[in-house]
Amino acid sequence: MAAETWFNPVTLDKGPFCHLPCCVSQLGHRPHGGELLCCWAWVHQSLSKACRVMALRASDHSQAAMNRLKEKVLTLDTMNPCVRSVEYAVRGPIVLRALELEQELRQGIKKPFTEVIRANIGDAQAMGQKPITFLRQVLALCIHPDLLNSPNFPEDAKRRAEHILQACGGHSLGAYSVSSGIQLIREDVARYIQQRDGGIPADPNNIFLSTGASDAIVTVLKLLVAGEGHTRTGVLIPIPQYPLYSATLAELNAVQVDYYLDEERAWALDVAELRRALCQARDHCHPRALCVINPGNPTGQVQPRECIEAVIRFAFEEQLFLMADEVYQDNVYAEGSQFHSFKKVLMEMGPPYAAQQELASFHSVSKGYMGECGFRAGYVEVVNMDAAVQQQMQKLMSVRLCPPVPGQALLHVVVSPPAPSDPSFAQFQAERQAVLAELAAKAKLTEQVFNEAPGIHCNPVQGAMYSFPRVQLPPRAVLRAQELGLAPDMFFCMCLLEETGICVVPGSGFGQREGTYHFRMTILPPVEKLRSLLEKLSQFHAKFTRQYS
Numbered sequence: 001m002a003a004e005t006w007f008n009p010v011t012l013d014k015g016p017f018c019h020l021p022c023c024v025s026q027l028g029h030r031p032h033g034g035e036l037l038c039c040w041a042w043v044h045q046s047l048s049k050a051c052r053v054m055a056l057r058a059s060d061h062s063q064a065a066m067n068r069l070k071e072k073v074l075t076l077d078t079m080n081p082c083v084r085s086v087e088y089a090v091r092g093p094i095v096l097r098a099l100e101l102e103q104e105l106r107q108g109i110k111k112p113f114t115e116v117i118r119a120n121i122g123d124a125q126a127m128g129q130k131p132i133t134f135l136r137q138v139l140a141l142c143i144h145p146d147l148l149n150s151p152n153f154p155e156d157a158k159r160r161a162e163h164i165l166q167a168c169g170g171h172s173l174g175a176y177s178v179s180s181g182i183q184l185i186r187e188d189v190a191r192y193i194q195q196r197d198g199g200i201p202a203d204p205n206n207i208f209l210s211t212g213a214s215d216a217i218v219t220v221l222k223l224l225v226a227g228e229g230h231t232r233t234g235v236l237i238p239i240p241q242y243p244l245y246s247a248t249l250a251e252l253n254a255v256q257v258d259y260y261l262d263e264e265r266a267w268a269l270d271v272a273e274l275r276r277a278l279c280q281a282r283d284h285c286h287p288r289a290l291c292v293i294n295p296g297n298p299t300g301q302v303q304p305r306e307c308i309e310a311v312i313r314f315a316f317e318e319q320l321f322l323m324a325d326e327v328y329q330d331n332v333y334a335e336g337s338q339f340h341s342f343k344k345v346l347m348e349m350g351p352p353y354a355a356q357q358e359l360a361s362f363h364s365v366s367k368g369y370m371g372e373c374g375f376r377a378g379y380v381e382v383v384n385m386d387a388a389v390q391q392q393m394q395k396l397m398s399v400r401l402c403p404p405v406p407g408q409a410l411l412h413v414v415v416s417p418p419a420p421s422d423p424s425f426a427q428f429q430a431e432r433q434a435v436l437a438e439l440a441a442k443a444k445l446t447e448q449v450f451n452e453a454p455g456i457h458c459n460p461v462q463g464a465m466y467s468f469p470r471v472q473l474p475p476r477a478v479l480r481a482q483e484l485g486l487a488p489d490m491f492f493c494m495c496l497l498e499e500t501g502i503c504v505v506p507g508s509g510f511g512q513r514e515g516t517y518h519f520r521m522t523i524l525p526p527v528e529k530l531r532s533l534l535e536k537l538s539q540f541h542a543k544f545t546r547q548y549s
């Protein structure tokens with residue numbers, strides 16, 4: 001018997017009870033060679049005895065343990081209280097009820113509608129949008145390289161797939177990449193940003209690929225959170241906001257500092273309001289970051305350049321780290337509106353801003369014309385970040401190994417689409433334009449139909465994928481909601497769902513001024529479905545108003 005087998009619990013398992021790991025560790029002395037056989041009997045005897053005593057004791061204990069009800073280690077009372085305080089309305093109770101209703105419909109239970117329409121989440125393909133052919137061709141080739149021999153794929157898609165695979169470990173999407181993302185793709189992203197920003201350089205070393213923009217946003221927030229009590233990090237976020245921010249701040253035990261967008265001025269961002277929020281917050285926390293969502297979710301506004309400049313000046317003067325959530329940068333519809341990236345405006349403002357103001361800007365493949373939410377790909381570009389902190393960020397990302405590599409491959413195609421000389425260019429352009437044109441038409445339609453309905457007011461949907469109309473709710477409906485322990489707009493949205501099958505998210509999930517009520521609805525359903533949805537919703541609101549007046 002080799003010395004090593006002596007310590008092998010499998011070998012020891014031949015003796016009674018000796019599979020217990022404690023028997024192995026208790027040996028302490030490691031016999032060798034000839035010594036081995038002669039000491040076996042003694043050791044075996046002692047071990048057997050010890051193990052038998054232990055097993056008896058253990059069985060006493062286990063009997064006692066079996067007789068009482070085991071308490072859960074993890075309960076609502078003992079779990080992480082920060083996690084317990086997280087709320088995420090976009091997938092909240094209303095969506096759970098929508099799922100139940102779908103199930104009930106499948107079981108043949110009669111409802112006043114035949115279909116649940118999920119207008120609650122910005123998931124274009126779930127609403128029927130077709131994927132862009134070129135993106136999927138390249139992905140298909142990368143995932144199954146045997147297809148490179150197929151005549152059914154255009155040559156430029158094949159070249160692209162080969163190019164991506166060359167940059168992957170083992171030439172396979174199935175290998176991990178470096179944590180900040182494949183170098184080649186970070187270079188592509190840098191080129192894309194440079195082109196988008198009229199030639200202002202972007203450094204691939206400042207670009208980190210991520211599991212959707214969400215992951216990068218959470219990572220940057222993690223870096224910012226510090227302090228306790230009055231020194232806890234405060235983060236200014238818009239109200240209404242995308243609830244990833246409130247949820248993450250709750251999880252990280254940071255302080256959410258609300259600044260209100262001005263609904264009367266098409267959800268404009270006002271620096272005076274930023275200043276008010278900041279001054280009040282300084283009484284109880286240490287505000288260190290300012291988040292801006294442009295184009296806005298859920299509010300759909302697109303910020304003019306002067307506003308961005310004012311925000312940058314404010315952040316600079318007040319020593320705030322800027323986070324620019326620009327995932328809807330391709331989704332700008334309104335005439336006269338244009339997307340201006342924070343990075344470009346910052347750089348064009350020159351010194352001292354350009355060289356000093358810290359900025360993280362986020363983008364994603366989930367939105368735009370692509371709508372590839374399921375691939376979970378995005379990136380953050382950091383500007384003027386302290387080099388040592390940037391290394392910490394790199395470290396933090398490396399703990400999670402890497403963002404999904406298929407998503408990175410998709411991002412590559414998004415940031416370097418076919419060139420005019422490529423065989424796929426015409427089709428790619430046509431598909432991209434068609435998606436964006438339809439979204440623009442749906443943005444207009446939404447605003448129009450809602451504004452014709454008494455008691456509903458909808459600001460122009462200048463960009464992004466949502467409308468956030470304000471609804472008047474009669475006082476009796478508000479009372480009824482209070483009796484039920486629900487926010488009034490949650491009550492409205494629940495009734496709407498039960499009666500029409502339309503699933504939208506109450507404004508209270510995004511934040512709104514006290515006493516005002518809203519809901520968020522995506523503009524993503526196909527045009528005819530959207531039209532009927534808007535009309536049904538307006539009719540329901542009229543009926544609800546009558547019922548509770």
Ligand SMILES: Cc1ncc(COP(=O)(O)O)c(C=O)c1O
Nearest residue numbers: 212213214242297327364366378
């Ligand atoms: C403003 C905003 N930021 C970030 C995200 C997250 O996007 P991703 O799918 O890239 O994580 C969303 C998703 O809806 C969003 O609306």
